[in-house]
Amino acid sequence: MTSFHTIHLITSPDYLLHDTGGPDHPEQPSRLTAINKRLENGPLSKNLIKVDPVPATRESILLVHNEDYLLRFEDACLSGREYFGHTDNRICYDTWQIAFLAAGAGMTGVDIIESEEGRLVFAAVRPPGHHAEQGLPLGFCFFNNVAATVRYWQNRYGRKRILVFDFDAHHGNGIQEIFDEDPDVMYISIHEHPTFSFPGTGWDYEAGIGAGEGFTLNVPLPPGAGDELVIQAISDQITPAVNRFSPECIVIAAGFDAHGQDDMSGLDWSTLVYGKIGTAVANWADRFTQGRVLSILEGGYVPDALSASVETYLGGLAIKV
Amino acid sequence: MFVKNYMTTEPVSIRPDVLILDARKILQEKEFRHLPVTDASGVLQGMVTDRDIRSALPSSVASPEEREKIMARVKETPVSEIMSENLSTLGPDSTLDDALMLLLRSNVGAVPVIDNNGVLEGIFSIRDLMGAYGNLFGLGEKGSFLITVRAGDGPDVIARVAGLLADQGISVTRIVREEAPDGGVYLHLRVNTFNLRAVHSTFASAGFDVVSPLVV
Numbered sequence: 001m002t003s004f005h006t007i008h009l010i011t012s013p014d015y016l017l018h019d020t021g022g023p024d025h026p027e028q029p030s031r032l033t034a035i036n037k038r039l040e041n042g043p044l045s046k047n048l049i050k051v052d053p054v055p056a057t058r059e060s061i062l063l064v065h066n067e068d069y070l071l072r073f074e075d076a077c078l079s080g081r082e083y084f085g086h087t088d089n090r091i092c093y094d095t096w097q098i099a100f101l102a103a104g105a106g107m108t109g110v111d112i113i114e115s116e117e118g119r120l121v122f123a124a125v126r127p128p129g130h131h132a133e134q135g136l137p138l139g140f141c142f143f144n145n146v147a148a149t150v151r152y153w154q155n156r157y158g159r160k161r162i163l164v165f166d167f168d169a170h171h172g173n174g175i176q177e178i179f180d181e182d183p184d185v186m187y188i189s190i191h192e193h194p195t196f197s198f199p200g201t202g203w204d205y206e207a208g209i210g211a212g213e214g215f216t217l218n219v220p221l222p223p224g225a226g227d228e229l230v231i232q233a234i235s236d237q238i239t240p241a242v243n244r245f246s247p248e249c250i251v252i253a254a255g256f257d258a259h260g261q262d263d264m265s266g267l268d269w270s271t272l273v274y275g276k277i278g279t280a281v282a283n284w285a286d287r288f289t290q291g292r293v294l295s296i297l298e299g300g301y302v303p304d305a306l307s308a309s310v311e312t313y314l315g316g317l318a319i320k321v
Numbered sequence: 322m323f324v325k326n327y328m329t330t331e332p333v334s335i336r337p338d339v340l341i342l343d344a345r346k347i348l349q350e351k352e353f354r355h356l357p358v359t360d361a362s363g364v365l366q367g368m369v370t371d372r373d374i375r376s377a378l379p380s381s382v383a384s385p386e387e388r389e390k391i392m393a394r395v396k397e398t399p400v401s402e403i404m405s406e407n408l409s410t411l412g413p414d415s416t417l418d419d420a421l422m423l424l425l426r427s428n429v430g431a432v433p434v435i436d437n438n439g440v441l442e443g444i445f446s447i448r449d450l451m452g453a454y455g456n457l458f459g460l461g462e463k464g465s466f467l468i469t470v471r472a473g474d475g476p477d478v479i480a481r482v483a484g485l486l487a488d489q490g491i492s493v494t495r496i497v498r499e500e501a502p503d504g505g506v507y508l509h510l511r512v513n514t515f516n517l518r519a520v521h522s523t524f525a526s527a528g529f530d531v532v533s534p535l536v537v
């Protein structure tokens with residue numbers, strides 16, 4: 001019989017308080033409701049330990065965003081503005097606080113992994129983070145949850161070489177911008193080609209800057225790309241790059257909007273391929289990090305496809321072989 | 322849309338009496354391909370290229386005696402003897418379209434830009450042209466992507482599409498109409514939003530056929 005390792009699921013009903021202004025906005029609270037419901041009723045339910053996130057401190061956010069940006073974001077939320085920076089980035093009064101809670105989930109996960117309470121952590125959060133740059137909100141993102149978690153892991157626990165793998169359909173321009181010049185953080189992203197896809201970055205020649213050159217790997221896929229190209233990219237390009245880097249820690253920017261049913265990208269991945277991605281990640285973790293992986297939710301905008309893909313990914317990650 | 326916004330200003334230039342070998346040194350050190358030649362008041366006299374200099378130097382198949390003879394002469398020759406003088410130039414009001422037509426026609430890699438008195442103002446290369454059009458088309462503009470719809474006939478199609486997107490609050494920064502070699506007429510739009518869903522539903526409800534990006 002198939003059995004699974006334990007997964008710590010970090011999530012909070014408070015994440016539903018980030019109000020994006022009604023049903024027309026793709027980044028809906030129902031995304032998380034669907035994930036939770038599916039995981040609670042599915043085959044992984046017995047292997048899940050639910051954990052409440054601890055909000056990130058202001059200091060920990062300031063490691064990836066600048067003071068001025070925080071002040072502008074705070075002002076936009078607390079003064080009742082409807083959006084921050086661009087009309088896409090809908091906010092409400094609570095968004096300011098919830099953003100700290102979203103960024104804190106990854107840090108809570110780091111504490112769980114470092115205290116050896118668990119090895120696999122999935123943070124189901126919103127708002128997402130990978131488009132947010134040091135001083136720029138973008139693509140429904142305000143705080144870069146993944147980047148803040150990486151810095152926390154390094155600062156709090158003295159870990160150095162951290163791999164970030166981003167399989168969201170969109171390029172994580174924010175993660176790339178924050179670690180562009182940093183040789184200790186390897187950013188690998190697979191996404192739809194920047195000509196045809198938001199945010200229009202992530203060409204394959206973007207490979208890091210200065211000391212960070214060679215520590216960014218972008219793998220753009222053509223519109224319509226299906227499972228085959230993902231699996232091929234992982235085996236031919238991504239796994240060899242992970243092996244060369246030999247990470248001490250692994251953080252996954254886990255977005256599920258490349259799914260064929262998701263209308264926010266032109267990629268055409270199946271639910272099943274997320275299981276294969278999970279298994280590939282588990283293999284890296286076995287090789288380099290004693291099986292420890294921290295995954296943080298990014299995109300995925302069709303609740304049914306999103307929740308099924310999350311479940312399949314976690315299954316592939318946690319399956320006992 | 323104007324050359325003056327995209328040209329290289331204050332280009333390095335030399336006087337006509339500069340020796341060929343000194344000009345070569347400048348080209349090599351600065352990794353330039355073109356060196357404008359001006360008089361004391363900055364008026365353009367000509368242009369010397371790395372190719373002009375190479376053809377002035379002795380050929381590698383020449384005999385040692387012949388090489389020596391040519392080199393002795395080159396060492397004393399100023400660039401005024403080898404520079405091109407009948408230059409195509411661009412002016413302060415030239416457009417990128419002017420530059421494109423000129424570069425296509427003239428088979429040179431860069432064109433000097435002069436003011437009405439012939440004083441050198443800048444130099445405009447094919448590379449500058451590519452950068453300029455890239456900028457105009459919004460290439461690499463963060464937060465945007467390209468969407469292509471089949472346009473159909475009718476003079477008002479651009480206005481209709483612009484109106485549609487404006488009504489939905491979707492910001493669009495470029496609309497280019499293309500009569501493609503395949504006979505189709507397309508509109509290419511650069512939209513500044515993450516909300517691909519809203520863009521697609523807007524076009525679908527107005528009966529426009531989205532060609533790319535496709536949502537499978």
Ligand SMILES: [Zn+2]
Nearest residue numbers: 168170257299
């Ligand atoms: Zn995404």
